[in-house]
Amino acid sequence: MSRRDQLLSLACLLSLSEWTLCLEAPETRGLCVSQYEERNGAWLSMSGAMSVYVQANHRPEWYWQEVFERRGLPDRGVLGDEDSRVDRLSGEAQGQILGCGVHGGRYWEIQMYYQRLYDLAPKSMRTKILKAFAESSGANRPRSGEELPPSMRVTLCIPAECDKPMIRETIIPRFFAPKHVGLEPYEAKDALQNALDVNELADWSDINIDFVIGGVFFCGTTSLHRNLDKHPELAFSSPEEDYFITAQMAHRLLPLKSDVAAFNQQLEAAKDAKAQATGHRPHLVGIRNPMIFHLPLARHKIARITKAKMILILCDPLGRLEKAFMFHLYCFQGNLAEAKQQGLASNFTFLGSPRDDTCFDSASVLLTERDGELKSFWQHAEVAVHVPNLAQLFRGRMMVVHQEQLRRIPKNVFASLAHFLKVSPELIPSSTRHNSIGGHRTDLCHNMTLVRALHRRLQREYDMQAQLMKTDKVTVSRLRTTRCSEIDQAKATFCPNAECA
Numbered sequence: 001m002s003r004r005d006q007l008l009s010l011a012c013l014l015s016l017s018e019w020t021l022c023l024e025a026p027e028t029r030g031l032c033v034s035q036y037e038e039r040n041g042a043w044l045s046m047s048g049a050m051s052v053y054v055q056a057n058h059r060p061e062w063y064w065q066e067v068f069e070r071r072g073l074p075d076r077g078v079l080g081d082e083d084s085r086v087d088r089l090s091g092e093a094q095g096q097i098l099g100c101g102v103h104g105g106r107y108w109e110i111q112m113y114y115q116r117l118y119d120l121a122p123k124s125m126r127t128k129i130l131k132a133f134a135e136s137s138g139a140n141r142p143r144s145g146e147e148l149p150p151s152m153r154v155t156l157c158i159p160a161e162c163d164k165p166m167i168r169e170t171i172i173p174r175f176f177a178p179k180h181v182g183l184e185p186y187e188a189k190d191a192l193q194n195a196l197d198v199n200e201l202a203d204w205s206d207i208n209i210d211f212v213i214g215g216v217f218f219c220g221t222t223s224l225h226r227n228l229d230k231h232p233e234l235a236f237s238s239p240e241e242d243y244f245i246t247a248q249m250a251h252r253l254l255p256l257k258s259d260v261a262a263f264n265q266q267l268e269a270a271k272d273a274k275a276q277a278t279g280h281r282p283h284l285v286g287i288r289n290p291m292i293f294h295l296p297l298a299r300h301k302i303a304r305i306t307k308a309k310m311i312l313i314l315c316d317p318l319g320r321l322e323k324a325f326m327f328h329l330y331c332f333q334g335n336l337a338e339a340k341q342q343g344l345a346s347n348f349t350f351l352g353s354p355r356d357d358t359c360f361d362s363a364s365v366l367l368t369e370r371d372g373e374l375k376s377f378w379q380h381a382e383v384a385v386h387v388p389n390l391a392q393l394f395r396g397r398m399m400v401v402h403q404e405q406l407r408r409i410p411k412n413v414f415a416s417l418a419h420f421l422k423v424s425p426e427l428i429p430s431s432t433r434h435n436s437i438g439g440h441r442t443d444l445c446h447n448m449t450l451v452r453a454l455h456r457r458l459q460r461e462y463d464m465q466a467q468l469m470k471t472d473k474v475t476v477s478r479l480r481t482t483r484c485s486e487i488d489q490a491k492a493t494f495c496p497n498a499e500c501a
């Protein structure tokens, strides 16, 4: 026990001190505090990574410049695109949490609610809070509590001996409160505790996902999911799309340990449910979220789950564009409400759609508004631009299938998938289609001039597919033709939101 701790214990014994330290078992507290104190510089050097990311375009450029400068992260002249930004920030976060663990620490996220602290603190201490905030953040001194930021988040590597109550009641008051909020450990204790959130962080690879159907939306991800789900050795987190990564964890560079535990429990429950239903406990569990492929942060997170394999399904770019148009932008000759009922039109707005209530009478706007009103729609529909990045992130653990292969040679495709996932190929299920709408969906295929012009605009997408298929040894015969040349209205499938008969 250090001399300081001896004095503290004595003070506690004599009830001379009001410190919350006195409430804890002195041995454990002693170990936590002495470990922290003895190697303070080391713990701090493994602290401070960003744990939550704000989308680049929600912040001005100077903000990012400062973020990267302060972190001493490699400056590549220009800050680079979203991918490189996300890569560096999540790389830093990942590096710190791993380093922290290796050196006997655990990684924590501390959120300090400045305004709440200011409001709860005794009046006599408020000036100190404003002053300390200005000094520790380098900002101008706020004139009132309202000028304080509502909250601030920091990450800290802290010795593994320290648990959550010790961090809240000892580490923060003793080592951080004096500098950052101007309060001595015995001052405004209740206010500080009420203005503090402390949560342990986890590493993405703590998430027990084995595989991901990560795209491409409007290319048959639902069919692929339903068919793979028939395999007794595979389970899915949910019968529907899984939003854990893209919504619940949308802005996180590191997940909270509690969220990871809850999600892993859900994955185990999915396996249990399948075991109940089939009498065979699946050994792999996956998720389907067809948006992951085009979200830089989401695909980085999945890539950090080192065992997770990525499955991507592609389809005819023009057919896909038409489907997206039909689903989100087509007026259906004034029968939009009916089309929504039938599941032909979406009840939700597509990310890139111009406005909530806009619809168009003809698919020709895809061409005429390509760089106008539908510019953002086209951008959100792009696939090719994301594929090189995915291929790099998931080198050796990504499989791309084409919807056309799945229709022509389903057995071969599922055998390849089984091989890729390392499950028994002899248990390949029969394949069915879901949510398929054949025949004329919009007026597109009635106008071959338009079809050819759009086809040219999608050249990059066709080229990317040809490139991929070349390396994959599997050929897709129809790659360069479009669905319009093969429409057989009499035999067309029609099963929106359902399994086709």
Ligand SMILES: *[C@@H]1O[C@H](CO)[C@@H](O)[C@H](O)[C@H]1NC(C)=O
Binding pocket: 340, 341, 342, 343, 344, 345, 346, 347, 497
């Ligand atoms: C849209 O909502 C209607 C009515 O609630 C429903 O019948 C229809 O299936 C929904 N469409 C889709 C595509 O989910």
Ligand SMILES: *[C@@H]1O[C@H](CO)[C@@H](O)[C@H](O)[C@H]1NC(C)=O
Binding pocket: 364, 367, 447, 449, 450, 453
């Ligand atoms: C077919 O599409 C082209 C290109 O968008 C357009 O100029 C032409 O008017 C369309 N033809 C008909 C009959 O709609």
